[in-house]
Structure formats: structure tokens, C-alpha cells
Amino acid sequence: xxxxxxxxxxxxxxxxxxxxxETYYDYRWKETTPNMxxxxxxxxxxxxxxxxxxxxxxxxxxxxxxTYEDSTCKKANGHFRYFxxxxxxxxxxxxxxGKRDGxxxxxxxxxVMDDSISYDKGHKTGNCYGxxxxxxxxxxxxxxxxxxxxxxxxxxxxxxxxxxxxxPGEKMQGKWMYFHRNGKPSAAEMYENxxxxxxxxxxxxxxxxxxxxxxxxxxFPGGLKGWQKYLNNKLYFPTQYKIVxxxxxIVVVEAIIDEEGNVTDATVSTPFFPAFDKIALxxxxxxxxxxxxxxxxxxxxxxxxxxxxxxxxxx
Numbered sequence: 035x036x037x038x039x040x041x042x043x044x045x046x047x048x049x050x051x052x053x054x055x056e057t058y059y060d061y062r063w064k065e066t067t068p069n070m071x072x073x074x075x076x077x078x079x080x081x082x083x084x085x086x087x088x089x090x091x092x093x094x095x096x097x098x099x100x101t102y103e104d105s106t107c108k109k110a111n112g113h114f115r116y117f118x119x120x121x122x123x124x125x126x127x128x129x130x131x132g133k134r135d136g137x138x139x140x141x142x143x144x145x146v147m148d149d150s151i152s153y154d155k156g157h158k159t160g161n162c163y164g165x166x167x168x169x170x171x172x173x174x175x176x177x178x179x180x181x182x183x184x185x186x187x188x189x190x191x192x193x194x195x196x197x198x199x200x201x202p203g204e205k206m207q208g209k210w211m212y213f214h215r216n217g218k219p220s221a222a223e224m225y226e227n228x229x230x231x232x233x234x235x236x237x238x239x240x241x242x243x244x245x246x247x248x249x250x251x252x253x254f255p256g257g258l259k260g261w262q263k264y265l266n267n268k269l270y271f272p273t274q275y276k277i278v279x280x281x282x283x284i285v286v287v288e289a290i291i292d293e294e295g296n297v298t299d300a301t302v303s304t305p306f307f308p309a310f311d312k313i314a315l316x317x318x319x320x321x322x323x324x325x326x327x328x329x330x331x332x333x334x335x336x337x338x339x340x341x342x343x344x345x346x347x348x349x
Contacts, residue, residue, distance in 0.1 A: 053079040061304045142167045143301040166190040193217040212330035214238045220332035235331040252291035252327040252336035268317045272309045283344040285314035293333040295323040314342035
């Protein structure tokens with residue numbers, strides 16, 4: 035007998051009280067009915083405000099914990115924590131009247147620190163740092179109270195990626211240098227009060243070239259139609275399961291398209307059920323090479339977020 039996989043396993047009561055509200059969301063975080071929900075938000079009135087906890091329903095795990103000033107949860111105020119579907123901490127820090135304040139830290143899915151950023155009333159301040167999934171530093175910046183500062187970045191092989199400074203109001207100012215992954219310069223750009231006023235491009239050997247804008251996002255060979263064809267050809271519905279209360283299962287996978295077009299660091303950001311999650315993850319991981327993203331005349335890593343839909347065949 036096939037195991038029956040209920041589209042939603044509700045682990046909370048659906049009652050709504052004057053001081054407690056429960057709201058269900060689909061995989062896109064849009065309000066939905068309990069039988070189609072992937073997340074549940076539970077909001078309770080407390081002395082310090084409206085305390086809200088969001089859950090991954092199927093996994094019975096916390097997704098977010100924080101407090102808001104209002105019952106509609108529009109203005110965050112207090113300490114917040116966000117979690118990956120595997121239970122690891124994703125991000126944590128404080129809000130004051132809707133604006134980030136103090137130190138915020140975030141982590142990759144594998145537990146490695148992603149970034150450490152200090153805020154003052156919503157604006158970056160002091161020294162801020164970022165890291166790749168492998169632990170190598172990705173960027174470093176230093177900010178003044180007026181929004182001016184300096185920033186540098188690196189590829190995950192340690193070579194420079196960019197360097198420049200900001201004027202007041204976090205507006206790019208003066209000369210910014212960008213580099214290819216091999217360490218050679220890709221672009222020298224001049225900014226005035228946030229506006230690009232001049233630029234020079236270089237190829238991967240360091241030779242000057244024309245300044246035609248080549249910026250693009252990562253692209254799968256054949257475009258969206260080619261990508262959808264690949265997914266349709268590779269996906270399959272686990273025959274040992276039968277979904278009730280619906281005929282579709284959607285798993286959201288995030289991944290990085292690296293500078294060579296390879297799919298790396300794929301993780302499930304919105305799970306459905308382990309067997310489906312595993313299939314979706316493998317299909318994304320085994321994707322053919324993409325055309326890498328281009329920014330400032332050099333190839334860059336690019337993050338994709340792909341809903342993977344399984345359709346149950348009716349008999």
C-alpha cells in the first residue's frame with residue numbers, strides 16, 4: 035500500500051483568539067488555507083508588543099521569532115532570529131521601531147558565518163564583513179555616520195573583486211576598480227555623487243576593450259524554455275507516495291551559479307517532504323552548465339531561487 039502523504043500536516047490548533055492569531059502561508063509567503071499551507075505564523079499580544087513565531091509546518095521547526103509594535107506585524111521592535119529549514123540559525127539581530135540597530139549576524143546553511151554588519155537606526159556603521167560558504171572572506175567595508183565609507187571585495191579564491199569608496203548617503207564616489215577572477219582588472223569606473231560618469235573595460239588578459247554594457251544575470255542554455263524542459267525531463271514523482279488534498283508538491287531550492295557556470299551550494303529553502311526535497315535538490319545540482327552572470331565586465335557568482343513543482347499523475 036502506498037503511504038498517503040497529506041499535503042499539510044497541521045501541528046497547531048486553528049483557533050483564533052482576541053490576543054492570539056494564527057495565519058497560514060503558502061511557499062511564496064502568501065496567505066492561504068490550512069490545507070495548502072507551508073508556513074504558520076502565530077502572533078500573541080504581550081506586555082512588550084506582538085510576539086510572532088513563524089514555523090515550517092511539515093518540519094515542525096521554528097522559522098522566525100520576533101516582536102512587533104503592531105498586530106499586523108509591519109513594524110519590528112526587539113530581538114529577531116531567523117532559521118534555515120535544517121534548524122541552523124540563519125540571521126539574528128535587533129530592530130528599534132522598524133529599523134535595524136546594533137550588530138546583525140547571518141549564517142550560511144552549513145553553519146559558516148555569512149556576514150557581520152552593524153547598524154545605527156537602519157544605516158550601516160563601523161566595520162562590516164562577509165564570508166563565503168567555504169569560510170573565505172567575501173567583502174569588508176567601513177562606514178561613517180554620514181553614510182560615507184570604503185568597501186572592498188574578493189572572489190572565493192582570494193583574488194580581489196572590487197574596491198572603492200562611498201560619499202555621504204552611501205553614494206558611490208570617485209574611482210571604483212573591478213577585477214576578473216584571475217586578478218586582472220575588468221573595469222575602472224568613475225562616479226560622482228552616485229552617478230557613473232566614465233568607465234574603461236579590460237579583458238581577462240588586461241587589454242583595453244570597448245565599453246559596451248555586457249551586464250546580465252546567469253542564463254540557462256535555451257533560456258527559460260530550455261530550463262523548464264530540463265526540469266520536466268529530469269523530475270519524477272516518487273511512486274511510493276500519494277498526495278491527498280492536492281495534486282502538486284512544490285520544493286523551493288536555492289543555489290549559486292559560479293563564475294564558470296557551475297551549479298554549487300544548492301540547498302532547500304522551502305521543504306515539502308524528505309523524498310521530494312531530495313529529488314528536487316539532485317535535479318538542480320546535476321544541472322548542465324549555465325552562462326554565468328556578468329557585472330562590471332566580469333563574470334560573477336549569481337544566486338537562483340527555483341520552485342520545483344511535482345505533479346501527481348492521475349490514474
